[in-house]
Amino acid sequence: MPAAAALEQTSALSIEQVERRVQSESRSKRSRDRRTEIISPILVTGLLLVAWEVAADFFQVPTYLFPAPSKIVAACIDNASLLLRESWVTAVEIVLGYMLSIVIGIPLALGIFHWPVFAKSVYPLLVSTQAMPKVAIAPLFVVWFGFGLLPKILIAFLIAFFPIVINTVMGLSAIEHEKIFLARSMGLSSFATFRLIRFPNALPSIFAGLKISITLAVVGAVVGEFVGGDSGLGYQLMVANGNMNTPLLFAGVLSLTVLGLILFGLIEMLEHFAMPYRERANGATGAGTM
Amino acid sequence: MQAGPPAAAAIGPESAYLQIQSLSKVYPTDDGPVRALDRVSIEQRKGEFVSLVGPSGCGKSTLMMIAAGLTSASDGQILVDNQRVTKARTDIGIVFQNHVLLDWRTTLENVLLQAEARGMDMAAAEIRARELLAAVGLGGFENKYPKSLSGGMRQRVSICRALLHDPVHLLMDEPFGALDALTRDQLVLDLQDICSRRSVSILFVTHSIAEAVFLSDRVIVMTPRPGKIDRIIDIDLPRPRTLAMRQSPEFAAYSREILDIFLARGVLREH
Numbered sequence: 434m435p436a437a438a439a440l441e442q443t444s445a446l447s448i449e450q451v452e453r454r455v456q457s458e459s460r461s462k463r464s465r466d467r468r469t470e471i472i473s474p475i476l477v478t479g480l481l482l483v484a485w486e487v488a489a490d491f492f493q494v495p496t497y498l499f500p501a502p503s504k505i506v507a508a509c510i511d512n513a514s515l516l517l518r519e520s521w522v523t524a525v526e527i528v529l530g531y532m533l534s535i536v537i538g539i540p541l542a543l544g545i546f547h548w549p550v551f552a553k554s555v556y557p558l559l560v561s562t563q564a565m566p567k568v569a570i571a572p573l574f575v576v577w578f579g580f581g582l583l584p585k586i587l588i589a590f591l592i593a594f595f596p597i598v599i600n601t602v603m604g605l606s607a608i609e610h611e612k613i614f615l616a617r618s619m620g621l622s623s624f625a626t627f628r629l630i631r632f633p634n635a636l637p638s639i640f641a642g643l644k645i646s647i648t649l650a651v652v653g654a655v656v657g658e659f660v661g662g663d664s665g666l667g668y669q670l671m672v673a674n675g676n677m678n679t680p681l682l683f684a685g686v687l688s689l690t691v692l693g694l695i696l697f698g699l700i701e702m703l704e705h706f707a708m709p710y711r712e713r714a715n716g717a718t719g720a721g722t723m
Numbered sequence: 724m725q726a727g728p729p730a731a732a733a734i735g736p737e738s739a740y741l742q743i744q745s746l747s748k749v750y751p752t753d754d755g756p757v758r759a760l761d762r763v764s765i766e767q768r769k770g771e772f773v774s775l776v777g778p779s780g781c782g783k784s785t786l787m788m789i790a791a792g793l794t795s796a797s798d799g800q801i802l803v804d805n806q807r808v809t810k811a812r813t814d815i816g817i818v819f820q821n822h823v824l825l826d827w828r829t830t831l832e833n834v835l836l837q838a839e840a841r842g843m844d845m846a847a848a849e850i851r852a853r854e855l856l857a858a859v860g861l862g863g864f865e866n867k868y869p870k871s872l873s874g875g876m877r878q879r880v881s882i883c884r885a886l887l888h889d890p891v892h893l894l895m896d897e898p899f900g901a902l903d904a905l906t907r908d909q910l911v912l913d914l915q916d917i918c919s920r921r922s923v924s925i926l927f928v929t930h931s932i933a934e935a936v937f938l939s940d941r942v943i944v945m946t947p948r949p950g951k952i953d954r955i956i957d958i959d960l961p962r963p964r965t966l967a968m969r970q971s972p973e974f975a976a977y978s979r980e981i982l983d984i985f986l987a988r989g990v991l992r993e994h
Contacts, residue, residue, distance in 0.1 A: 611823045614793045619840035620813035629836065633827045710827050710868045 500680040508680035509687065515669070516688045522665040524692055526582060526654040530589025531647055531696075538594040538646075539639075542601030552602075563595045568656050575661035585657030585665070592653035593646040600642025604635030637711070640704045647700050651693045666692070740924055741767040741790065741892065746799035748785055758949030759785050762799065765943060765952070767924055769891075774927045774935035774942045776981060778990045782950025783928045787896050790926060791815055803892070812892075813841075816885030816923075820897040822877040824869040830856065830880050831865040837887040848887060855883040859913050875906035879913070886917065893925045899934065908966065911937055915963060936977045937964055944984050953984055 446454070482502045488494070489501035496504055509516065541559075545552040567588055574584035608631060616626040658667025666685050673681035705711075748760040759782040767773045775783040788794040790801055792812040801808040816837075824833045831852055838848030856862060859879040869877055878898060885893060899907045911934055918925060929935050935942045936958055944953045958977055960968065968974055985991045 609821065609823065611819045611821055612825075614788070614791070615817060615819070615823050616840070617793060617811040618791060618813060618815055618817045619837055620811075621840045625840065629839070630825065633825065636827075708827065710829075710870070 497677045497679045500683055504680045505683040505687065508678075508684040512681060512684060516666075516684060519664060519666045519669045519685075520688050520692055523654050523658065523667065523689070524696075526585040526657065526665065527589055527647075527650045527692070527696065529582070530586040530653055531593055531650040533586060533590040534594030534597055534646060534650065535643070537590070538597035538642075539601055541594075542598045542605070545598070545602050546605045559595070559598065562591065567592050567653065568660075571656055571660040574657070580661045580663055584661065585654050588657040588660075589650045589653030592656075593650040596645040596649065597639075597642045600638045600645075601635065604638025604642075605631055607638065608634050636708055640700070640707070644697065644700050644704075647696050648693060651689065651696070655689065739766040740769040740771075740804065741765070741926070742802040742805075743786070743790060744800050744802065746786070746789060746801065747797050748782065748789065748794075749797045760789075760796075761949040761951045763945075763950065763952055764799075767926060769924055770922050772918060772925045772927065772938055772940045774929055774939040775945060776929060776932060776935045776942055777945030777950065778930060778947045778985070781945040781947045783945055784896050786950065787894055787926060787928050791817060791894050814890060815892045815894055816888070816890035818878075818881055818885045818893070818895040818898040820900045822869070822874075822881040824877055824880055824884075826869055829866050829868055830861065830872070833869065833880055834884045834887055837884050841888055843888065852883065852887055855886055856880070858917070859883060875902050875910065878902060878910065882910075882914070882917075886923075889921065889923075891923060893923050895925060895927045897928050897930070899931075900929070907931075907934070912966070914938065919963060932978050932981045933969060936960075936974060936981070937969065942977075942981065944981055946988050947990060953988065954980075956980060 486501050486503060489499065494501075500508075541555070545555060571584070571588050574587055578584040578587065612630055612634070613626065616630055621629065654665070655667035655670075658665040659671060662668035662671075666689050670682055670685045673679070673685060743763060743765040745762045745764050746760055747758070747762055750757045750759055763782075763786060765773070765786075775786065777783050785794060789796050790808075792801070792808045792810055803812065803814075825836065828836065831849070834852040834856065835845070835848055837843075838845060838852070853862075853865065856865060856879075859882065861876060861879055861883070864872065864876065869880070872880070878901075882898065885895075899910050902910065915938060925938075927935070927938060939958050942956045942958060944956065945951065946953045956977065960971075960973060960977075982991070986993065
């Protein structure tokens, strides 16, 4: 009895008080984590930029070789309207090429998944198109389709569609056979099984493919502009390069990066919209692990 | 109390609901054919709870999938109400060892998948789904996604899904196999409660002797590789059965009988 009383004494807090303390600690820890998540990358990037600026100034690096950040920012501001206009051109090429790879890639994947014979006959061809360096055939596209929009869209498509096909096929095939058994015991038709079970089951994998592809579509459009363009960010890069206007070259690369990030972000937003259940589940596990 | 044919004859064809007649399943492999089931015959009456007990690889799950019309037999046939089963049966509810819930559907939506698939009246189905969920202690979890439920809760949801359309036949393939001992006990009690309140025949696959004796009207003991019926044991214990009854001498005798078969067949070995 005295020993038990002593034990009681050591913890003066009631369990409710402990609860409140643990809750508030966890809340403040989470907001602290969120703050460092935002602040630390900004801080690191800022430090790098400052180091770059100082080094460029200190070592007297010629601007045409490696411009300081301030020069690049100046180039961005001076050429803002040009960069915006060219970004728009490139964005249109990327988006159209990307949409083409979805429109062709997903049905192709469905066909491959559905008809094994079709899969066997198409697969070697598909892999060959991937093994073939698209950059090498880009000039051919210029010969065939000229300098307009079409060859850029086609190159973007050719580079981007493969991961969509592969990931969609993988997602559709990777399903527990119990889910299919369950569907059959419920009397679901194969189309209803596809709509209610197979397709939603494949969505995470499909979105993984879509996210890889959007970055590839950017590469494709720029390659197209390099080879035979008269506008677009890729074309401006070539022009800036020819003029030894390195700050503009950097500004162009920066614009492409921003463009790529925006497009990737859009796909991620779409993903969250299509699979809200994943978000919430992740949040729950995140809160559970300390 | 002897294997296959005599026990089957004892029931009589007119009262049998499910008849499995000399069913064999052979898988072709590169090393020659593998016998999974060797001329198995089982009969189940309406409203009867029958367990298949046996070690892993005795073909009991295969037998169940064939009984559901989901896998084809190599030989023999299955009759339900004297009708031969030739395609997937849709008059059943089915529960797998894995809960097989759909991640993108909430608890309620997962249960309602059954109604959606069958084109049932959705409003009535939702009321029923909520009742079923409440009955297994999942009231308040209707809008949670499977990822945020525990293993036992998920399996409860899948049982509710299997019961939503009031099937005449419930097939359960090691439904509690992946759960911890306490959760198993609770679900076994829940299941007994559910069956007592409706007329449903249950075919139950397990490798837990205690579970089989506790739940069943009859236990079918199977031998491993190839799967054959070793013995059919009628469990004559009063219902509802309680956890305390597991300590009773009758219960112990039934468990012992099954255990002895496993010892005799080398499924279990004492050192």
